[in-house]
Amino acid sequence: MQAPNSNQPVVYPLFSSPVYTRVLETFDIPDISSLEFTNRLPTGGTHSFLTSTDKHILDKSEFAYIREIITREVNTYAKGTLCINKRIEFYITNSWININRPGDQCPLHNHNNSLISGVLYLKAPDKSGDLYFYRDVLSLVPFPPSLDLETDSQNIFNCKNFSIKPKIYQICLFPSVTMHSVAVNLSSEERWCLPFNVYARGDIGGMHELHLK
Numbered sequence: 001m002q003a004p005n006s007n008q009p010v011v012y013p014l015f016s017s018p019v020y021t022r023v024l025e026t027f028d029i030p031d032i033s034s035l036e037f038t039n040r041l042p043t044g045g046t047h048s049f050l051t052s053t054d055k056h057i058l059d060k061s062e063f064a065y066i067r068e069i070i071t072r073e074v075n076t077y078a079k080g081t082l083c084i085n086k087r088i089e090f091y092i093t094n095s096w097i098n099i100n101r102p103g104d105q106c107p108l109h110n111h112n113n114s115l116i117s118g119v120l121y122l123k124a125p126d127k128s129g130d131l132y133f134y135r136d137v138l139s140l141v142p143f144p145p146s147l148d149l150e151t152d153s154q155n156i157f158n159c160k161n162f163s164i165k166p167k168i169y170q171i172c173l174f175p176s177v178t179m180h181s182v183a184v185n186l187s188s189e190e191r192w193c194l195p196f197n198v199y200a201r202g203d204i205g206g207m208h209e210l211h212l213k
């Protein structure tokens, strides 16, 4: 990390939740008309949006080109942004398609049994639901939750939530522990997205080190 070279203050957003997003080159939007969708949860109950019953959608041969696009971006995030060693391979564990109809939304959640999660937008009309990320409720920074000081404006250092307005062909990657939700689809059209989870394998723990505090 370079030292500042002027007398202006420099603030480093240390130990952040790095959210990666990129609007990709256009690609053929897959035909999803033959897929089966449900709003039933495996544990019972329902949610408002529709989700494909197939939770390994990227294993289908007709989705191979989408898997290639997503894998490339995951590697850019994991190896380029996070600088994870090349001995570690990141692979997609599950993937599905969500359809948010007008009025649908997705409540606050995170993704278990996953390290990196992401979403690729296949259809995202204006006002069809922003993606919101939330600071952990038990986060101790910048101040512990027992002290909730009012702020005059929100920025990357103090915000409790941060939203992204999705566009078609856009991908978003984030640590799976990051809480997130999708706002109500206020448009008159459907919003289609392809979420996925990523895990790591390879030479993990190859370098056992003593971490002194």
Ligand SMILES: [Fe+2]
Binding pocket: 109, 110, 111, 180, 195
């Ligand atoms: Fe999610």
